[in-house]
Amino acid sequence: MESVDYQNVISDKDIRRFPISITTTEVNLTGSWRFYKPEFKEKISPCSVGCPANTNIPKYIHYLLKNDMDRAVEVLRRENPFPATCGRVCPHFCQSKCNRKDYDGAVEIKQIERFVGDYALKVPPKKAKVLSSKKVAVVGGGPAGLSCAYFLALGGYRVDLFEKERFLGGLLIYGIPDYRLPKEVATKEIENILEVGNINVNLGVDVNKEKVEELKKNYDAVFVALGLSEDKTPGNVAIDNEHVFSGYELLKEIKVNGRVDLDGDNISVLGGGNVAFDIARSIRRAGKDVNIICMETLETSPAFEDEKKEAIEEGIKVVDSRFLQNLKITDRGLHLQLRGVDKVLDNYEPVLNDYVEYMDTDILIVAIGRKREESILGIEGVFFGGDFYNGAKTVIEAVASGKKAAFEIMAKLEGKEFKLMNEDDQFFRSTDDFDEYKVIPFERININYFSEQKPIKLSRLAANERVNNFNEIVMKPSLEKILREAKRCFSCGVCNECKTCWFFCPDMCIDVHEKVDFDYSFCKGCGVCSEECPRGVIDMVEDK
Amino acid sequence: MNKDMMLGSEAVALGVKLSRPKVISAYPITPQTHIIEKLSEMVDGGELDASFIRVESELSAISAALGASQAGVRAFTATSSHGLALMHEILHWIAGSRLPVVLVNANRAIGSPWNIWTDQSDSMSQRDLGWMQVYCETAQEALDTVLQAFYVAEKVLLPIMVMIDGFILSHTLEEVIIPSQEQADKFLPPYKPEYFLDVDNPLSFGNAAKGDVFYHLREDMQCSMEASFGVIREAHNRFDEAFGRKYDFVEGYCLDDAEIVFVIAGALTGTIRVAVDKLRDLGIKAGLLKIRYFRPFPADIIKELLKTKEHVIVLNRSVSFGSAGQLTQEVKNALYYEPNKPNIYDYILSLGGKDVFVEDIVNLAKDVGNLKTSKMLWRE
Amino acid sequence: MIEIRFHGRGGQGAVIASKILAYAYFLDGYHSQAFPTYGAERRGAPVAAYVRVDDKFINVRSPVVNPDYVIVMSGKLADTVDVSSGIKENGLILINSELNADYYNFEEKCRVMCFDVSGIALKYGLGTKIMPIINVPILGVFSKITNSVSLESLKRATPRFVSTGIDKNIEALEEAYNLA
Incomplete structure (x- = not known):
């Protein structure tokens, strides 16, 4: 304080001195008073934890709001090369973890991702350089294989990708109906993945156990994500493609030809998963009467809630808690004997009760799941992923498993220890182990900065507008709505340059640009910035 | 003009x-x-x-x-x-x-x-x-x-x-x-x-x-x-x-030979002017000192203008409760070292818009012999 | 010095009338002054406004208690407010009223004159039946009967203080002058 010197700035002897000093407050290094100091430490948002691929959701939302779409795309693709696809088909586990969920409704992340993803379709990723002489074989061109190839390619490895079908994409191209995922979207996204370079695609190559053994010899690493290759059927039923069909194969036919012709008007679909509902709804679009027979109750059946709701809206009848005990082929069609189900055990075995019911139908479509080629699983030293390894899961889980495998492979080839966490660049933060980070709970959100606002309402095609076509059901929200929804994001633990800390800092020693910088020469460690930060990004730590 | x-x-x-x-x-x-x-x-x-x-x-x-x-x-x-x-x-x-x-x-x-x-x-x-x-x-x-x-x-x-x-x-x-x-x-x-x-x-x-x-x-x-x-x-x-308009710290009106001087600041001065005119018509040597500058307070000027007067009635339109009208304090202060200082009356004239009529002021001057310098004066 | 007092109700325009009148005197070459009493400024509450006119600068700022003229904006007001208070001998009270001047019986020695200015105001669409706006035309009557302020100056002064219906007001002012 002594060094503040009031100058005789006015020369007139009568007027004399002014309370203006030519020296500045900078001489007073208030930072020396500090015994606690603020630290900029971004945390993990619960939504990121919820996402199997650990997408940094608050960060890309932040860039979206900054109108920096290229950065938003970059953040999304850093964890997931399929944002436009996931923006449509992903059940968005993230939303169920959203801190806003119990406040005024989870942020509608799905539509935001779809919006950014659709922008990303037009923005191919940058070409990656070849950084290693080592080569990796990836077997299976579905989301898991493509994801693995993508991350390996980004890491500088050359990849040979093997796919049985004529096109890459697996279920994205051959399974999910267009009203959920338009073919053009998946196709463009796959094209973009290949734009990274380093990926050599081999189509029409059927890989069996021997072939995997051979690849293992010729490549530095092999990743296998063959998916599920064979339909499960009830023990007493065989797929004859006359009366009994495979749901998977029919879906494929519809995706390839745009239609399927079935000889009959009354169709039953066996199964309670997404495939069952997808095929039922696709056939419904050909004007047939469709019912779904499933062991679980409608509520507990494993299909997505939207699928179930929309299927019923479209006029599909669900016969739930029923087990197909017997099937008789007559000249009029099929005669089904159904048994009542009390519950379904964890191993998918039904506990039957005494109830018996009969049902006549023209055609039965089986969609109770698929099996993998078990023999390949026995091969040692090979990496596995996707549905092939994990059983029928979601697209994002396949992407995550491919990503994880890619990083495991790179760690192995570089002789490093594989770590789930990568604190430095967040390139891959992944899965379950968040010990080093704190996930921001609702209590760490400074709720004073947020007023209650319900999520946006989505516009959907009405049932009668969609049962005769394969148009997407959820209409694309307007930019205005997307931005309004994006603004609802608390950005838990992730700095969005709101500058609240800068505004409150009594020592003017905070600079916010992408992150928060503190001028520790003047920071007194008062903690106001940490206290006020709406999203828990600033920690106070003891200053030694 | x-x-x-x-x-x-x-x-x-x-x-x-x-x-x-x-x-x-x-x-x-x-x-x-x-x-x-x-x-x-x-x-x-x-x-x-x-x-x-x-x-x-x-x-x-x-x-x-x-x-x-x-x-x-x-x-x-x-x-x-x-x-x-x-x-x-x-x-x-x-x-x-x-x-x-x-x-x-x-x-x-x-x-x-x-x-x-x-x-x-x-x-x-x-x-x-x-x-x-x-x-x-x-x-x-x-x-x-x-x-x-x-x-x-x-x-x-x-x-x-x-x-x-x-x-x-x-x-x-x-x-x-x-x-x-x-x-x-x-x-x-x-x-x-x-x-x-x-x-x-x-x-x-x-x-x-x-x-x-x-x-x-x-x-x-x-x-x-x-x-x-x-x-x-x-x-x-x-x-x-x-x-072409003259201003000063204070303004005197009929002050030179005045025996009773009113001191006031603000727009009510005009009403006092009219009262002074009336008093002069009645043969009472009244005068007026209008204060323009209250800060800085022109004490020396006021002292020179008032030191030989007999009665100075300070018309306050505010009170420093427990003391005197603020204008009175200043006027008294200015005249403190004068050996033959005038009688200075601390008069509270108008608060909260209480009307002041010319007659009130005329009567006040007429009654000057009965006023006390020892205490604050309030109107009836 | 001429001193004039207006009595009106809030919203009748007595204050504006006082300003127009003072300004008209000013235009006629006099020194003048206008000011209102301020109180609870609500519609309908009785208000008073004052005008002083002289051939030298007017120093006094106290309310007018001995008016030469009193202008009453509505006849009913004269029943409840002591409009004649302090009026000078031979002073004039001008009341906007349909009634005969004999109706008003004031203690003070003064002249009383009634004139139905409301009728004129309504004819020109000034105000409503319940509250005609007579502040401008009543000055026409005042000008004619006192001959102390010119109609021309009133006409010039009006637009300065009236923002709407200036033409109608001036027409009403002229008609009131001519009929008075």
Whole structure:
């Protein structure tokens, strides 16, 4: 304080001195008073934890709001090369973890991702350089294989990708109906993945156990994500493609030809998963009467809630808690004997009760799941992923498993220890182990900065507008709505340059640009910035 | 000569406009006057090139004026009664910062109980801030004083509060000689502060100062107040040259041979003038001393004018409770060392707009023999 | 010095009338002054406004207690407010009323004159039946009967203080002058 010197700035002897000093407050290094100091430490948002691929959701939302779409795309693709696809088909586990969920409704992340993803379709990723002489074989061109190839390619490895079908994409191209995922979207996204370079695609190559053994010899690493290759059927039923069909194969036919012709008007679909509902709804679009027979109750059946709701809206009848005990082929069609189900055990075995019911139908479509080629699983030293390894899961889980495998492979080839966490660049933060980070709970959100606002309402095609076509059901929200929804994001633990800390800092020693910088020469460690930060990004730590 | 009729507050607005301020900040609601209404119209209509900052309270209004002045431009605000009270803290800061802000206050009472009418207790409560204070009698004087105020404040580097009595001056339509902008510009040069907020030339303003520095900064404020007499006199001379109207710290009326002298500040002076005329008609040698400058208080001038008088009746329109009317205190103070000082009567004339009629004053002078100097005098 | 007092109700325009009148005197070459009593400024509350006229600058600022003229904006007001208070001997009270002047019986020695200004105001669409706006035309009557302020100056003064219906007001002013 002594060094503040009031100058005789006015020369007139009568007027004399002014309370203006030519020296500045900078001489007073208030930072020396500090015994606690603020630290900029971004945390993990619960939504990121919820996402199997650990997408940094608050960060890309932040860039979206900054109108920096290229950065938003970059953040999304850093964890997931399929944002436009996931923006449509992903059940968005993230939303169920959203801190806003119990406040005024989870942020509608799905539509935001779809919006950014659709922008990303037009923005191919940058070409990656070849950084290693080592080569990796990836077997299976579905989301898991493509994801693995993508991350390996980004890491500088050359990849040979093997796919049985004529096109890459697996279920994205051959399974999910267009009203959920338009073919053009998946196709463009796959094209973009290949734009990274380093990926050599081999189509029409059927890989069996021997072939995997051979690849293992010729490549530095092999990743296998063959998916599920064979339909499960009830023990007493065989797929004859006359009366009994495979749901998977029919879906494929519809995706390839745009239609399927079935000889009959009354169709039953066996199964309670997404495939069952997808095929039922696709056939419904050909004007047939469709019912779904499933062991679980409608509520507990494993299909997505939207699928179930929309299927019923479209006029599909669900016969739930029923087990197909017997099937008789007559000249009029099929005669089904159904048994009542009390519950379904964890191993998918039904506990039957005494109830018996009969049902006549023209055609039965089986969609109770698929099996993998078990023999390949026995091969040692090979990496596995996707549905092939994990059983029928979601697209994002396949992407995550491919990503994880890619990083495991790179760690192995570089002789490093594989770590789930990568604190430095967040390139891959992944899965379950968040010990080093704190996930921001609702209590760490400074709720004073947020007023209650319900999520946006989505516009959907009405049932009668969609049962005769394969148009997407959820209409694309307007930019205005997307931005309004994006603004609802608390950005838990992730700095969005709101500058609240800068505004409150009594020592003017905070600079916010992408992150928060503190001028520790003047920071007194008062903690106001940490206290006020709406999203828990600033920690106070003891200053030694 | 261009003459027109206007309200006292409109005359102030015109004076402000002629002074070309760059920032006008004001709270527009009660107890505001037409001053701000007129100025906002002038800014809106493009007649006055200034930023008009409408704020949510008088505290903000005066704070914005402080900021604007510190940024180096001419700043003005106006208020009244409770509004002035709300400004109190920042009034200190403006004076301490040596910023030449000009504020016009329409003198009105402060509650409780509710009273919207005129007295001078609002501004008298702010007499010790380091602000200069001028009280005006007519709309013309108000207009002219605003122009002078910017001149004086910017030379002395202390702020000025110009007082017009609420309603009896602010809301009274009367004639005013309208100065031209050329005349005003000739009188009042553009404001060019030497030190102001400037990113290219950083200085720190109002930085913490320990007692040894602070003490002398306050001493300097007093020095400036003392030095301001010269500046004010210069302003009056220049004003006379530019506009042909004479002003002084005080104004005497029938004073030379007066035996009974009324001392007053503000617009009620006019009524006292008429009373003096009547008393003279009755053969009573009455006179009047009008105080314009209350801060700095022209004690030496007043002493010379009053020291030989017999009776001095100080007409206060405010009270320092437990002491005397503020005007009385100052007058007594000025005459303290005079061996044959007059009888000085501490008379509380009008509070909260209580009407004053010529007859009241005439009777007061007639009754001077019965007045006591020992205690505060209140009307029947 | 001429002193004039207006009595009206809030919203009737007595204050504006006082300003127009003072300004008209000013235009006629006199010194003048106008000011209102301020109180609870509500519609309907009784208000008073004052005008002083002189051939030298007017110093006094106290309310007018001994008026030469009193102008009452509505006849009913004269029943409840002491409009004749302090009026000078031979002073004139001008009341906007359909009634005969005999109806009003004031203690003070003064002249009383009634004139139905409301009728004229309504004819020109000034105000409503419940509250006609007579502040401008009543000055026409005042001008004619006192001959102390010119109609021409009143016509010039009106636009300065009246913002709407200026033409109608001036027409009503002229008609009131001619009929008075």
